[in-house]
Amino acid sequence: MYLEHFGLQKPPFKITPDTSMFYSGNKRGAALEALKYAISSGEGIIKVVGEVGSGKTMLCRMLEVELGNNIEVVYIANPSLSPENILHVIAFELKLDITSDSSKLEVMQSLQDYLLEKHANNKQVVVFVEEAQGMPIETLEEIRLLSNLETNDDKLLQMVLFGQPELDEKLRNNAIRQLKERITQNFYLDPFPAKDVYNYLNFRMRAVGYHGPDLFSPKIANNIERKSNGLTRRINILADKSLLAAFSDGGHNIQSKHINLAAKDSDFGQDIPWQPVAKTLVAISIILTAIWIGTMLPRAMKPEIISPEVETSLIQKNRPQSRATATLTKAIPNKTKNAINSPVNTAPFIDIKNILSQRLQETDSWITNAQNENFTIQLILLDSTLENDALRFLKKASQHLNLQNIYIYQVSIRERIFYSVLYNEYEERDQAISQLQQLPPQFKKSGPFLRTIKGIKADIQKTRQPGNA
Numbered sequence: 047m048y049l050e051h052f053g054l055q056k057p058p059f060k061i062t063p064d065t066s067m068f069y070s071g072n073k074r075g076a077a078l079e080a081l082k083y084a085i086s087s088g089e090g091i092i093k094v095v096g097e098v099g100s101g102k103t104m105l106c107r108m109l110e111v112e113l114g115n116n117i118e119v120v121y122i123a124n125p126s127l128s129p130e131n132i133l134h135v136i137a138f139e140l141k142l143d144i145t146s147d148s149s150k151l152e153v154m155q156s157l158q159d160y161l162l163e164k165h166a167n168n169k170q171v172v173v174f175v176e177e178a179q180g181m182p183i184e185t186l187e188e189i190r191l192l193s194n195l196e197t198n199d200d201k202l203l204q205m206v207l208f209g210q211p212e213l214d215e216k217l218r219n220n221a222i223r224q225l226k227e228r229i230t231q232n233f234y235l236d237p238f239p240a241k242d243v244y245n246y247l248n249f250r251m252r253a254v255g256y257h258g259p260d261l262f263s264p265k266i267a268n269n270i271e272r273k274s275n276g277l278t279r280r281i282n283i284l285a286d287k288s289l290l291a292a293f294s295d296g297g298h299n300i301q302s303k304h305i306n307l308a309a310k311d312s313d314f315g316q317d318i319p320w321q322p323v324a325k326t327l328v329a330i331s332i333i334l335t336a337i338w339i340g341t342m343l344p345r346a347m348k349p350e351i352i353s354p355e356v357e358t359s360l361i362q363k364n365r366p367q368s369r370a371t372a373t374l375t376k377a378i379p380n381k382t383k384n385a386i387n388s389p390v391n392t393a394p395f396i397d398i399k400n401i402l403s404q405r406l407q408e409t410d411s412w413i414t415n416a417q418n419e420n421f422t423i424q425l426i427l428l429d430s431t432l433e434n435d436a437l438r439f440l441k442k443a444s445q446h447l448n449l450q451n452i453y454i455y456q457v458s459i460r461e462r463i464f465y466s467v468l469y470n471e472y473e474e475r476d477q478a479i480s481q482l483q484q485l486p487p488q489f490k491k492s493g494p495f496l497r498t499i500k501g502i503k504a505d506i507q508k509t510r511q512p513g514n515a
Contacts, residue, residue, distance in 0.1 A: 048293035055255040059286040061279050063104040065111050067253045072242040074101065077233050078108055079464070080427050083457075085113065085172050085204050089230045089495055091193055092206045093178075095213055096235030099279030102208045105235070106174055109206075113172070118164070120173045125180040129188040133157065136173060136192075158195055161202035171203055178209035183222055190225040227479060231495035237276025243267040246278070247285055258298070266300050273309040284308045401440050401449065402433065402465075409453040409468075416471055418500040421478040422453070423469045423485075425494045430456060430463040439467065446486050455502065458509040466505070468497065 049057065058067070070078070077094075084092055096102045110119050120139040127135060133153045137144050142156045164171055175181065175189070195202040207213065207229075217226045238246060244267035248260045262270075262285070270288075274280035287308035288300050295304075308314075425443070428436045436454075443452055453468040472478035478496050485494060 048289050051293045052251075052261070052289065052298065053256060053258070054251075057286070058250040058254045058256075059282040059289070061282050063107045065104070065107050067250055068104060068108050069246045069249055071245050071249075072236065072238050074105065074235070076427065076429070077235070078105060078112065079462075080231075081105070081109055081206070081233065082112055083427065084231050084495065085109075085117065085170070085206070087497075087501060088170065088201045088204060089497065089501075090201060090204075091189075091225070091229045092204070092231045092233070092495075093213070093217075093229050094206060094208045094233045094235065095211055097237065097275075097277060098210060099277040100235040100237065101278045102235060103176065104278070106176060106206075106208055109174070116169045118169065118171045120171065122173060122175045123177075125175060125177045125185075126182070127185055128182065129184045132185050132188050133192075140171070158202070161195060162197075165197060165200065165202055173203065173205045174208065175205065176208045178207040179211075179213035179216060183216065183219060186216070186222050186225055190222070190228055193228050232490065234490075238271065238278065238281065239276060240264070240268045240271040243271040243274075243276065243281060246281065250285075261298075261300055263300075266302065266305060269302055269305045273305065273314045280312075280314055283312050284314065287311060401444075402436055402454065405440070405449070405452060405454045406456075408450075409455050412453055412471075413455070413499070413503060413506065416499045416502075417473075418498070418503070420499045421472045421475055422497050422499060422502065423478060423482050423494050424497045425452075425467045425469050425489055427457075428465040428467065430465050436465050436467075442488065443467075446489070455506055456509055457505045463509075466502075468502070469494075471499070 049055070068074070068078075070076075081092065081094070094102055094105065106121075110121070113119065118140070120136055122132075122135060122139075124135075130150070133150060134144070134146065134148070137148075137153050137157055140157070140160060142153075142160055144153055144156055148156075161171060173189075173192075178186075181189075189205060189207075192203055193201065193205065216222075217229075241264075244262060244264050247262040247267060247270070251261055266288075270281055270284050274284055284305060285308075288304040291304040291307050292298065292300050426439060428439060430436075440449070440452070443449065447469060451470045454465050455468075456463050457466045458464075470478075470481070472481070475496070482494060482496060
């Protein structure tokens with residue numbers, strides 16, 4: 047209706063995923079590259095979690111488009127399958143020669159034969175499960191059993207579980223703890239902050255032919271972010287309705303009244319006016335409590351004035367160990383404890399500007415002597431053209447982890463060079479999993495997962511081949 051009015055070739059804010067308008071900001075592009083890499087590396091079961099409308103389906107569709115022809119995709123949109131049916135559904139999707147009357151043993155044998163044939167031809171099969179939080183526990187356990195299909199070196203079947211935060215709750219069930227341990231990479235799709243909402247809206251407009259000045263101002267984007275909670279589906283709905291409202295007014299400017307009307311019509315953001323009131327009430331409560339404590343506290347209990355030198359000494363003596371460090375130290379062997387108990391941030395000075403080149407050199411020396419059968423944790427993949435991002439990550443890492451146990455190497459993915467950041471070396475898989483699970487939350491957001499030293503060496507060798515450097 048409003049397309050000609052704004053000079054658009056097609057609707058910019060349809061809620062059905064359109065891969066031609068994929069927005070790579072807010073780490074969506076990095077997540078896509080990391081997912082492609084994890085699938086092609088065959089590292090195990092992968093989990094992608096995000097709120098309703100956060101862009102999981104778009105990411106799933108992009109993966110189907112971007113994965114090479116040597117990777118066959120099985121897409122399961124109905125999560126409420128029984129454990130008896132999940133094998134048949136996968137077999138039917140792969141067009142195997144079975145019937146609904148085929149026994150589970152027959153289906154499993156047919157599936158294994160097919161996967162072995164694919165593997166012999168250097169091809170892979172990956173299963174995408176949408177709305178995985180709705181899958182029965184028994185069916186999830188059946189999926190874990192499928193992950194046992196492997197050769198001596200590789201998994202025959204890759205799986206990616208897309209789900210809402212309830213999926214994490216379900217995976218805490220003790221009955222499927224083995225499945226949770228098989229998940230080697232976790233991705234979390236965060237809501238868009240206001241800056242990304244602004245970039246996203248105007249990116250979409252220009253993707254469909256708009257040539258004028260930015261139609262959505264930073265102020266309007268802030269309003270949309272508040273009313274949508276940063277969820278892309280809600281952003282699309284609000285933007286679409288605001289364009290229609292502006293068209294109805296006969297204008298070409300998106301105004302706050304258009305956003306407010308769109309939000310009211312969609313029943314979004316109705317709780318926003320109460321937030322300042324709630325914050326004020328909390329602040330008043332804190333102030334009154336502080337006054338009451340100050341009045342009631344006996345003078346004898348008030349702290350005496352001490353010199354800065356004594357105060358510094360007491361703080362250093364009684365400073366508690368951080369929760370993240372204490373948790374990591376508790377359940378890991380001595381070799382790994384040394385890496386945690388000797389954090390680099392205790393050093394008097396860290397030359398962050400030179401640490402990247404230092405770690406690249408140290409990694410070359412380390413990987414030469416590392417045993418193929420050992421494991422490491424890949425913390426993150428970073429675009430090598432954005433060196434400041436790598437420096438910021440290392441600076442953050444130095445506050446929680448021992449930089450001497452952080453290794454960085456360059457890897458080529460689809461003709462682009464990335465920094466692969468690793469942490470530590472482990473002789474046992476269980477030991478590596480234990481520390482992976484206990485990493486501080488800020489590192490888990492990047493989707494860390496286990497890698498084999500053998501796989502790392504293969505990456506480096508492939509990247510250093512002529513034409514990849």
